[in-house]
Amino acid sequence: MPHHCCVPQCVTNSGKVKASWHKFPEKGTSLRRQWVHAVRRENLIISVHTKVCSRHFVDTDYCQGTDRAAKRRKGTSTPKRLLKGTAVPSVFPWTKAEKEKRHPPKDRSAVASNLVLETVVSSGDAQPTETPGALENVGTPELRTEAFSDQDWKQKAIDMEAENASLKHALCAALQQVSSLQQELVAVKSAAHDVFLTDELRVPPAGVPDTASIPPSLKRQPFCLDDIAHDDKLVRFYTGLPSLKYFQALYAFVEDSVEGLVIWNGTRTSTSSDDSTPRSRCLSGRNELLLVLMKLRLNCHYEDLAMRFGVSTSTISRLFTSWLMLLYRKLRVVTFWPTRAQVDAAMPPQFKDLYPTTRVVIDCTEFPIEKPSDPDTQRATWSSYKNRNTFKLLVGASPSGGITFLSSLYGGSVSDNEITLSSGLLDKLEPGDSIMADKGFLIAPHCASRNVTLNIPPRLGKDSQLSAADMVETRRIASLRVHVERVMERIKNYHILDFFDSHYFDIADAIVFVCAFVSNFQPPLVQ
Numbered sequence: 001m002p003h004h005c006c007v008p009q010c011v012t013n014s015g016k017v018k019a020s021w022h023k024f025p026e027k028g029t030s031l032r033r034q035w036v037h038a039v040r041r042e043n044l045i046i047s048v049h050t051k052v053c054s055r056h057f058v059d060t061d062y063c064q065g066t067d068r069a070a071k072r073r074k075g076t077s078t079p080k081r082l083l084k085g086t087a088v089p090s091v092f093p094w095t096k097a098e099k100e101k102r103h104p105p106k107d108r109s110a111v112a113s114n115l116v117l118e119t120v121v122s123s124g125d126a127q128p129t130e131t132p133g134a135l136e137n138v139g140t141p142e143l144r145t146e147a148f149s150d151q152d153w154k155q156k157a158i159d160m161e162a163e164n165a166s167l168k169h170a171l172c173a174a175l176q177q178v179s180s181l182q183q184e185l186v187a188v189k190s191a192a193h194d195v196f197l198t199d200e201l202r203v204p205p206a207g208v209p210d211t212a213s214i215p216p217s218l219k220r221q222p223f224c225l226d227d228i229a230h231d232d233k234l235v236r237f238y239t240g241l242p243s244l245k246y247f248q249a250l251y252a253f254v255e256d257s258v259e260g261l262v263i264w265n266g267t268r269t270s271t272s273s274d275d276s277t278p279r280s281r282c283l284s285g286r287n288e289l290l291l292v293l294m295k296l297r298l299n300c301h302y303e304d305l306a307m308r309f310g311v312s313t314s315t316i317s318r319l320f321t322s323w324l325m326l327l328y329r330k331l332r333v334v335t336f337w338p339t340r341a342q343v344d345a346a347m348p349p350q351f352k353d354l355y356p357t358t359r360v361v362i363d364c365t366e367f368p369i370e371k372p373s374d375p376d377t378q379r380a381t382w383s384s385y386k387n388r389n390t391f392k393l394l395v396g397a398s399p400s401g402g403i404t405f406l407s408s409l410y411g412g413s414v415s416d417n418e419i420t421l422s423s424g425l426l427d428k429l430e431p432g433d434s435i436m437a438d439k440g441f442l443i444a445p446h447c448a449s450r451n452v453t454l455n456i457p458p459r460l461g462k463d464s465q466l467s468a469a470d471m472v473e474t475r476r477i478a479s480l481r482v483h484v485e486r487v488m489e490r491i492k493n494y495h496i497l498d499f500f501d502s503h504y505f506d507i508a509d510a511i512v513f514v515c516a517f518v519s520n521f522q523p524p525l526v527q
Contacts, residue, residue, distance in 0.1 A: 005053040009093040012053040020054040061087035222310035239293040258285040264321040292323040299495040328510035348526040351399040359433035361484040366390040369500040383412030397487040401525025490519040
């Protein structure tokens with residue numbers, strides 16, 4: 001049968017390639033283990049037919065001569081080559097051939113004439129070791145054609161030493177000059193940089209007019225309220241308010257506190273009442289309010305607002321925090337919760353026909369936040385529903401779609417029932433009122449103790465499916481409860497709520513409250 005080499009990547013076949021074949025050494029010997037290790041074949045099973053071809057051995061692995069007892073095998077006259085008793089295969093596709101050693105570099109010593117002269121200088125009165133005839137192969141014409149006496153050699157050496165000293169002196173002078181020129185170049189570059197940064201000396205490129213010649217009316221002006229006052233769509237886009245008159249009304253409500261506004265400054269605050277002189281203002285009060293509403297509505301970066309309004313980034317940050325707390329303090333005193341008569345007066349027909357005693361429609365919503373660094377805070381804010389860290393808020397809306405109740409922010413791990421019971425909402429209800437909520441709000445016993453009705457979709461009991469009446473009730477409540485979802489969508493149109501960075505955690509309640517209050521300026525959702 002034909003032999004095949006067991007070495008990986010070797011394709012030697014006895015039917016195609018002339019080679020000698022060698023069995024593995026006897027089982028249990030150290031030499032056999034060396035062969036197996038050298039072959040590097042995984043899960044190698046050795047039998048009498050497992051062979052290694054002669055391509056994996058070097059000539060020194062073979063004995064001199066041939067095996068005369070096996071001189072003729074299977075009718076062939078090719079003698080079998082015998083391996084030495086310690087031979088191990090060593091030639092494989094993965095072994096690297098030894099790189100050819102690099103030839104030593106050529107001798108690049110000085111020319112023979114210089115060597116001769118150095119010898120003369122160092123030996124003083126010694127005779128030259130080379131005869132004039134031996135210098136015929138030197139490249140210097142004088143050495144080939146002239147024979148020097150002892151005095152000539154000495155004089156030549158003295159002249160060369162003087163020439164070397166002169167060259168060294170010239171080289172030192174040149175290096176000093178280069179160093180001096182480099183210093184002058186650095187000074188010139190610095191002066192040129194200062195010149196180009198100076199407005200008075202800046203020369204505009206060809207074809208570009210000098211900015212000093214541009215009239216003030218054509219220069220870029222900072223962003224201000226006048227840029228959007230003419231278009232209600234722009235007002236709604238930048239501030240979330242329906243029109244300019246609502247903006248003016250909001251500013252008029254807080255105007256009396258603007259002059260004495262406490263400016264947040266990190267570790268300290270400043271106010272005009274603390275200083276002998278009024279606070280210097282970079283922007284007008286209305287533009288400062290516009291800046292804050294733009295940050296809430298669009299969540300512009302501080303750098304973006306700084307460029308728009310022509311002030312520094314730190315000024316934007318301080319103004320935003322200061323105005324936010326001012327709005328939170330002033331708007332919080334406004335009564336959100338309407339009376340029973342006010343709710344009935346604005347009650348939409350859908351509620352009057354089906355649930356006329358509805359006082360509020362409630363639901364919870366969540367806002368994603370940055371993962372807190374404190375492990376306890378991480379656990380408290382982890383929401384299994386959103387699968388991330390969140391703040392949670394209970395929102396109450398009137399049947400007409402206005403926001404009438406906001407709880408404080410809770411961690412995402414708190415349940416809807418716990419927030420409802422601890423928020424104080426039930427304390428605001430009167431006997432005979434009813435609440436509409438999702439079926440996850442299991443607060444019926446607490447409502448019953450206050451003579452308040454809880455309208456939630458029917459839950460499955462022991463039955464496998466809802467009855468026809470329960471299905472009708474579920475659809476009715478769902479069609480009316482959807483308005484609280486639309487209310488929460490209005491709040492989330494203020495994109496600062498898209499994600500709370502950790503530096504907003506301390507003022508998160510104020511941010512959510514102001515956004516919800518300003519969204520109440522929108523027209524009623526249900527007429």
